[in-house]
Amino acid sequence: MLALIFLGLAICVGDRLCGLFFRYISVSHRWATATLVGLLLSTGFVYLTARHFASASNPLLWGDCVFLAVATIFLINCPPKRDSSLIQPRVPGTDAWTWIFLAAYIALATWMMFATLDFDSKAGLLQIGMTQWSDYGPNTAIVQSFAHGHNFPAEYPHFAGEPIRYHFLFYFLAGNLEFLGLNLAWSVNLISILTLVCMLAMVIALGQLLFKSRAVGIVASVAFFCHGTLNLVPFLRKQTSFKGALQAIYTLRDYLTSGYPYRGEDWGIWTQVVFVNQRHLASSIGIFLVVLFFLIDRYQEKKRLKEIDRAQAAGLLPPSMPPTDEVAMASDLPATQPSVAAETETEPSYQEPYPAANYWSSGETRVPETVADTEQVQTDPELTTVGPGESEIPVPPEELPQAVADDAASEGSTFRTRAYDEYMHSKSDVSPEREMQESEALEYMHSKSDVSAESDVQESGSFEYVHPKSDPSPESQIQESEALEFANESSREPDPEPVGEELAAEPTPPVAAPIPTRGFLGDLVHDNLVSGRGFIFCGLLLGAMPYWNAPVFTAAFAVLAFFFVLFPCRRYMVGLAITTALIGLPQVLALRSGNARAGASLIHWGYTLGNVPVMQVVKYLGFTFGIKWILILIGLLFGSWLHWRLFIAIFSLFLLTFCFQFSEEALANHKFLNIWLVVANLFVGYGLWRLWRLGKRWWSIPSRLLAVILVAPIVAGGVIDFFPIHNATFIQTGIVGDRLIKWAQTETKPDAIFLTDKFVNHPILLAGRKIFFGYTYFTWSAGYDLPKREAAYRLMFESKNAHQVFTLLKANHIDYVAFDSTVRGAFKNNNEQQVYVPNFQKVFEANDYWTIAIYKVPENADFVPTGTSSESGAATPGVSVFETGNGKENGQLNFPRGLAVDTAGNIFVADSNNDRLQKFLPAGNFVNVIGKRGQGQGEFVEPGGVGVDRNGFIYVADTANNRVQKLKPDGTFLAEWKVPDGGLQTPRDIAIGADNSVYVVDQGHSRIVKFDPNGRVVLVWGVSGKGDGEMTGPTSVAVDGKNNRVYVADPSNGRIQVFDTNGKFVATWPVEEWNMPAGWQFQDLVVDSQAGRLYASCIASDEVLAFDLTGKKIAHLRPNPPDKLEGASSLALVKGKLYVLNTYAGRLSQIPLETK
Secondary structure (H helix, E strand, O other), X not given: OHHHHHHHHHHHHHHHHHXXXXXXOOHHHHHHHHHHHHHHHHHHHHHHHHHHOOOOOOHHHHHHHHHHHHHHHHHHHOOXXXXXXXXXXXXXXXXXXXXXXXXXXXXXXXXHHHXXXXXXXXXXXXXXXXXXXXXXXXXXXXXXXXXXXOOOOOEOOOOOXXXXXOOOHHHHHHHHHHHOOOOHHHHHHHHHHHHHHHHHHHHHHHHHHXXXXXXXXXXXXXXXXXXXXXXXXXXXXXXOOHHHHHHHHHOOOOOOOOOOOOOOOOOOOOOOHHHHHOOHHHHHHHHHHHHHHHHHHHHHHHHHHHHHHHHHHOOOOOOOOOOHHHEEEHHHOOOOOOOHHHHOOOXXXXXXXXXXXXXXXXXXXXXXXXXXXXXXXXXXXXXXXXOOOOOOOOOOXXXXXXXXXXXHHOOOOOOOOHHHHHHHHHHOOOOHHHHHHHHXXXXXXXXXXXXXXXXXXXXXXXXXXXXXXXXXXXXXXXHHHHHHHHHHHHOOOOOOOOOOHHHHOOOOOOOOOOOOOOOHHHHHHHHHHHOOHHHHHHHHHHHOOHHHHHHHHHHHHHHHHHHHHHOOOHHHHHHHHHHHHHHHXXXXXXXXXOOOOOOOOOEOOOHHHOOOOHHHHHHHHHHHHOOHHHHHHHHHHOOOXXXXXXXXXXXXXXXXXXXXXXXXXXXXXXXXXHHHHHHHHHHHHHHHHHHHOOOOHHHHHHHHHHHHHHHHHHHHHHHHOOHHHHOOOEEEEEOOOOHHHHHHHHHOOOOOEEEOOOOOOOHHHHOOOEEOOXXXXXXXXXXXXXXXXXXXXXXXXXXXXXXXXXXXXHHOOOOEEEXXXXXXXXXXXXXXXXXXXXXXXXXXXXXXXXXXXXXXXXXXXXXXXXXXXXXXXXXXXXXXXOOOOEOOOOOOEOOOOEEEEOOOOOEEXXXXXXXXXXXXOOOOEEEEEEOOEOOOOOOEOOOOOEEEOOOOOEEEEEHHHOEEEEEOOOOOEEEEEOOOOOOOOOEEEEXXXXXXXXXXXXXXXXXXXEEOOOOOEEEEEOOEOOOOOOXXXXXXXXXXXXXXXXXXXXHHHOEEEEEEOOOOEEEEEEOHHHHOOOOOOOOOEEEEOOOOEEEEEEOOOOEEEEEEOOOOEEEEEOOOOOOOOOOEEEEEEEOOEEEEEEOOOOEEEEEEHHHO
16 A cells, blocks of 8 residues: 555656646646656655665665655645646547557556566465566566665675666666565566556657647557567468468467577567566656657747747737747746736636637638647648648638638648738738838847747746836836837737828837846856756756666667757757756766776677678668558658658667667667667658548548558567467566575575575575675676676685685675585585585575575684685686686686687687687696687687687687688688678588588578688578478587588577588487577587487587487486586587587586496
C-alpha cells in the first residue's frame, strides 16, 4: 500500500510541476507526461535525500519520509491545472480510440513483463526468463542492494568498493517500491508497464501535434511493436510448407536472426526484447519525447502568433487582444498576481493567446483556426488547410470571392491560391503612411517588451490579460502610451483615403526614445528567466537523465544540438543547454570517473560492423529497418519543412551509432538506433496515413492495396517476435524462505562485502549484499579496471601468505570470503586449507549451495602465524597460459577466441579483445606478443582463428578487418588475403590442409573459402540456409587430409556438416548439445585422422564432444578436477593431449586423451 501511495504522490507532483510549464494535447498526454516526469524527479529527490542521510542506519526511510513531507506541502500550495487547458484547435475526432489502444498496451505490456520476470508466491521463487538472465541477474542485484542493503552512495553490487558507473536510478526506484511493500518482481514490472505505456502515449500525442491526425499517432505506437526488419524473409524461405512455417513460428524460442555475424544479431537486438531486457529504456525515451513535444509545440505556436501579429498589424484581424508585450502566461505570474481570468468564475482556465483568431464555421467548410506554416494538407471535408511551407490568414468565408470560396471548399485542395492572394492583397492595400505608422508602432511594441521576438510564445497555453509593468520613467510611459494608441488604431479597419489638405494633416508618429539595454548576456539571462522557464525545466529533465539512462542523455544532447541550428528560439535553447549541462555533466563525470576507457578515443567507425565501407552500412540499415524506409520516404514526401527538420535532427543518432564509441562495448550504441526508430515510427505512421487517403473513390483502391502490401510483412514480423516471449522458460531462484538469504540479512551488516565466485546472481546478492568481483560483462562494458581487480582476486584465493591475504582483504573492505565448488575448481592451488581454515572463523556452511563455506574476516590479524609470510613465490602467480587470467598485460588474455600449435609444440593464442596474438612455450610460459590494434600490415582488430602450416607460417583470421593475414614464423607480416567476389565478411576460423591449403570460415557470407599457400582462391562453397550443404553463420572448419574430408561447425542449425575437399556435400551429423541456449557461438572442431576422432567444443555445457568419423558420439570430455572449462571454444591437438581455450576465464585447459 505504501508503494502505491508513493507512486500516486510522484505522479501528482509530476502533474503539478508540468502544469506550470507545459501544454497538453489530450488528457492521456497530460497523465503520461505527469507519470514520466514525476517518477524521474521524485526518484532523484529520494535518492539524493537518502544519500544525504547515508550515515543513518536506514537512509532510504529518511528519503521517503522527507519526500512525503515535501510532496504534501507542494501539492497543497500548488493548485492543479484543469483539463480545459488543452491545445486549441483540437484535432478532429475523439480520444476514444486513443484510450482503447492504451488499454490494449497495458494488457500487452503486463503480459510481456510478467512473462519474463515473475514471482511464484507459493514456492517463494523468483522466476527470470532464460534470455533475460544475463540482464536481470545484475539488475536485480542493484534493486536488492537498495531494498535490503545499504548502498549509499551507490556502488555496483558486482564490483564493490568503487562508485557505480552504470545508470541505476530506475532500479533504485524498484528497490524503493520493494522497500515500501511490493515484492521484487512486482516492483520492477509495475514501473516497467507504467513507463512503457506512457512512452507510447507520448508517441500518440506527438503524432497529433506534428501531423494533426489521431490516426498517425496510433499507427506510430503500433509500429513500436513491429520493428520491420527483413529477418522474416530468410526465415520463411527456409520453410518447406505453410503448415511447417506456422509450426516453426509457434514453437519459436529464439528471435529471428538476420544472418549478419555481428554482435547482437542473434538475440533480437531489433525486437521488443530490448525493452523487456532493459526496463529503464522506455521511461528514458519517454522523457526525451516529453521535451521534444514541448519544443515542437513552442515552434508551432511561435509561428502562429507571429502570423496573427502580422494580420492584426495589416488590419486583417480585429484588435481583440492587447499588444503582444502585454500578453503573459498564467504560469509565469506569481500566485498573487491579479488577472482577468482569475476574476471571473465562469472564465475557463485556458484562453487562446488571441481569441480573435477563433473564427467562424459556415456549412461544411471551416477555415482553420491555426496559423502555422508547417501543417500538412488536410483532406478532411470538415477543414480547409494550407500546404507545406504556406501560411494562412483566416478570413470569413462569406467575404471571399466565389472562385476563392469554391477552391477553399474543394477536398484535397490547398487554401492558398492566386485568387486568394490577390484578394488578400487588395484587402490589405493601405497607404504608405499608414503602413509606416503600423510598422513603427509594432517595432516600438517589440522593443519595449523584455523578451525577443522569439519569446512571444510562452511555456503554456494558459494566457491571461495582465496589467503592463509600471515604468519609473514618465517619459517612457508617455512614449509607451502613444505607441499603444497607434498599435490599437492600426488594427482597426482603415479609414477612407485622405485627399487634399487631409493628407497633409496626417499626424506624425512619435519617435521612441532609446531604450536602456542590459547587454547581450544580460538580455539572454533575463529572457530565459522570464519567458524561457519552460526551456529551463526541460533542461532539468534532461539533466536528470544520466543516472537514469546515460545513452538517452547523450542522444538527446545530439538531437537538440541539431535543433539549435535548424529551429528558432535559439536564445532559449541556450538556457536549456546550460541547465542540462550544469545538472547532467557532474553525473556523467561521476559515471566515468576512473573509467578504464577514459583515455580512449571516442571516435570509432562502424558500430559492430567494424571498419567497413559506407555502402555496407547503408545495406545493413536497409535490411535492419526494411519496408519502414519506404513508408518513411512517403511521409517525408508529403511532409513540411518542419517535418524535414525534425527528421534531420534525429538523423544525428546515426552519427552517434556509427561514428562514436562511448564504452568498451560498441554494441551499446544500439540504444541510439532504438531511440531513432521510436521517433521515425511517426513518419512511418504518417506515410501510411497519407497513402491510405491518397486519391478519391475508386482511385484510392490502388494506394490502399499498396498500403496493405507494405504493412502486412511489418505486422507479421512483429507478431512472430512475440512467440519467443510466449515460449520463454524460467530460471528459478529461491528468494523467500531461503536459508542463505535469511542468514545474510540477519547476521551480516547491510553494507557487507563478500569475496565469492563471479556470480551473475546468487542468494548473497539477492540478500542485498555486494560482492567484490562478480559477473564481468557489465563491469567490463562500464569501464571498470578488471585486470587490476582480477590480480587481487586471484591472490586472495591463491596466496599462501596469510598476512598478505589479510592485508588485501582489509584494503578492499571485504567482510566475508565464500568458498564453493566453483571457486575450488577454478583455483587448483587455492588457499582455503592453508590460510582460511586455520585462521578465519567459519560462520556459514551448507552442502546445498554448491558446498559453500563462508569465513568471516577478523578485525585484526594478531592471531595469524607470522611464519606464513616467509613462503616464497606466493606473492604473484607465474605467467602461464594454463594459469593466466583476463587482463591486458603480457601473458594475460581478454576474451581469446583462436588457438593453434606449431610442429614444435609452441602455442599461439588469438587474444581477441586485446587485438593481438600471444605466443607461449609448450610448457605454457609466455614468449612474446605479435601485432597490435589497427588496420595496417601485421595489425589486428578482434582476431579470431589461427592456423600454423608445416613450414611454421602463421595464418590469422583478422575478423573485424575482414581479411586473412599471413605471417612469417617470427610473427612479421608477409601477406594479406581477401576474396575478390564480395570479399570476406567476418572471417572466423582457419584450418590447414595436408597440402598446406588454407580453409577459411567466411562467417558473414555463410561459406567456406579455400586458398592455396600463396593466397589464390581455389574454391568457394556454401550459402546461407538449413538445407544440405547450406549453413548459417558457421563457426569452425577442420580438415582430414587422410580421408579427404572437411568438417564444418554449423551450430545455428545444430549440426556438423561433412564435405569432401572439393566442397561436395557428404553428410550431416546432428549435435543436440548445440541447441542449448548459449550467449556466444564459439563452437570449434579439430580432427585426429590417426585416431579416427573428431572433437567438438560445446560452450553451453562447457565440455568437448568426441565423435568417430561416422558421426557417432562416443564421449563427453572434461579436464580432470579441479580444473574446469569456462567458455570452451577453440581446440588444438598435441601429443595425445587436447588443448581447450577457456574464452571466459582467459586461460588454457588440457585433457589427456590417452586416459579417455
